[in-house]
Amino acid sequence: MNENNWLYIEPFVYICVNTQKALLYNTLNGKLIECLRGTKTYLLIKQLNDDKNLLVIKLPSNYQKNKEISGFVKNIREFYCGDVLTLPENATKPFQLKPIFNIQHDLKIMKESESVSVGTKIMQKLTSITIQINSICDLTCCDCCNYNRQFLFCTKKTSEELHLKLIKKILDNLGGSYIKAINVIGGNVFKYSKFDEFINILKVSNIVASFFIHYQNIIKCDKFINSLSNNEFSVNILVNFPIDIDKLKSAKHLLENNNINIKYIFIVESEKNCIFVENLINEMKIENNFTLLPFYNEKNLSFFCDNIFPERNDILDAKPEISNIYARQVINSNYYGKLMIMSSGDVFANLNEKKLGNINSGTLHEFAYKEMKSGNSWRKTRKNVKPCNQCIYKYLCPSISNYEYAIGKFNLCNII
Ligand code: SF4
Ligand code: SF4
Incomplete structure (x- = not known):
């Protein structure tokens, strides 16, 4: 009886083909098969990647005799990427279901309709709201305006404050979303002229708030600390170099x-800083509740190259889930669902891009809709930027972050 050999690929295997290479990547074990253009196996991967083939293709009847193809099948089996099914010639072609990411569907609907009401579900896309209640600070500790491009929190600028009525509006706007917690940043948040009223509004709204406060501002404004002792609040203590250890310890105790x-x-900002912090967290018995945040200060590119930019193996070892890889094809996972409202009232999806408008003259719903439909942050993927758009790893690589903007190039890797 005549038979067909069907090569199938598991749905957790990611396939990518560009003009130079084709790859199969097993997202469960991090194994990779790469083939160069011009080879038979490049063409087989290309066929597997064709939507109409549903991850299953017919192999030549005598494929075992072809060294290149049989070696390829052997690798596929050894790496648990798939297998060959031998079925009678008259049997129906098998198929696999490719995962589909919901946002593709949402974007299609939004593009086809001009109505904001289509975005009723848009509020459910919001995942994080950050409000900068003021930008006042007496410290002279840091290069604060630059921080802001990389990771928000502290910005000392003017005596600007986000009006309490706008804060109320933001909290009311959250009604249609799943957001139950917000981030609160400053300047020195304790210098907000209506700090007590602000805290009361948060308590009444049942909103959990995470405050970002520099350790020196914590001890300077200790009379306010008591108002944060509520289960609904937490404090992220910002610590930059040089560290005044006594003051940091006082802030901790307080x-x-x-x-x-x-x-x-x-x-x-350097390896030396990292070693210092490692010793300090032991000394201060700070166990799991800390993060190291690298800051690009325009002089420490080598620190980023050596410690932060990924090598090819780092990318493969990260084993992103297949759903995350599909998500990265349409959204930026660092920005998606996030909005920031600055003390001026200006609303951003990412501070390195243009503002979406001002909260005084719009709602969170409208800004989220605007960003989803025509913005440049939530959907900023590596296919939009050079040279990543040419790179075979573009969706295995983490989404673009603020570091790329600060450093001024998108290939923060040791690959291209
Ligand atoms: S604590 Fe924050 S706002 Fe104040 S000077 Fe330092 S970085 Fe700027
Ligand atoms: S070129 Fe871009 S996509 Fe490719 S590995 Fe480097 S950063 Fe990632």
Whole structure:
């Protein structure tokens, strides 16, 4: 009886083909098969990637005799990427279901309709809201305006404050979303002229708030700490170099004595900083509740090259889930669902891009809709930028972040 050999690929295997290479990547074990253009196996991967083939293709009847194809099948089996099914010639072609990411469907509907009402579901896309209640700060500790391009929190600029009525509006706007927690940043948030009223509004709205406060501002404004001792609030202590250890310890005690949940964010600019922090967290018995945040200060590119930019193996070892890889083809996972409202009222999806408008003259719903439909952040993927758009790893690589904007290039890798 005549038979067909069907090569099938598991749905958790990611396939990518460009003009130079084709790859199969097993997202469960991180194994990779790469083939160069011009080879038979490049063409087989290209066929597997064709939507109409549903991850299954027919192999030549004598494929076992072809060294290149049989070696390819052997690798596919060894790497648990798929297998060959031998079925009678008259049997129906098998198929696999490719995962589909919902946002593709949402974007299609939005593109086809001009009505904002189509975006009723848009509020459910919001995942994070950050409000900068003021930008006042007496410290002279840091290069604050630059921080802002990389990771938000502190910005000392003017005596600007986000009006309390606008804060109320933002909290009311959250009604249609799943958001139950917001980030609160400053300047020095304690210098907000109506700080107590702000805290009361948060309590009444049942909104959990994470404050981002520099450790020196915590001890300078200790009389306010008590108002944060509520289960609904937590404090991210910002620590930059040079660190005044005594002041940091005082800030720790103050917050701990008031039973406030704390997380430490250490802003590091060199390997030396990292080693210092490692010793400090041991000394201060800060166990799991800390993050190291590398800061690009325009002089430490080599620190980023050596420690932060990924090598090819780092990308493969990260084993992103297949759903995340599909998501990265249409959205930027660092920005998607996030909005920031600055003390001026200006609303951004990403501070490195143009503002979406001002909260005074729009709602969160309208800004989220605008960003989803025509913005440049939530959907900023590596296929939109050079040279990543030419790279075979473009969706295995993490989404573009603020570091790329700060450093001024998108291939923050040691690959291209
Ligand atoms: S604490 Fe923040 S706002 Fe104040 S000077 Fe330092 S970076 Fe700027
Ligand atoms: S060129 Fe871009 S997509 Fe490719 S590995 Fe580097 S950063 Fe990632």
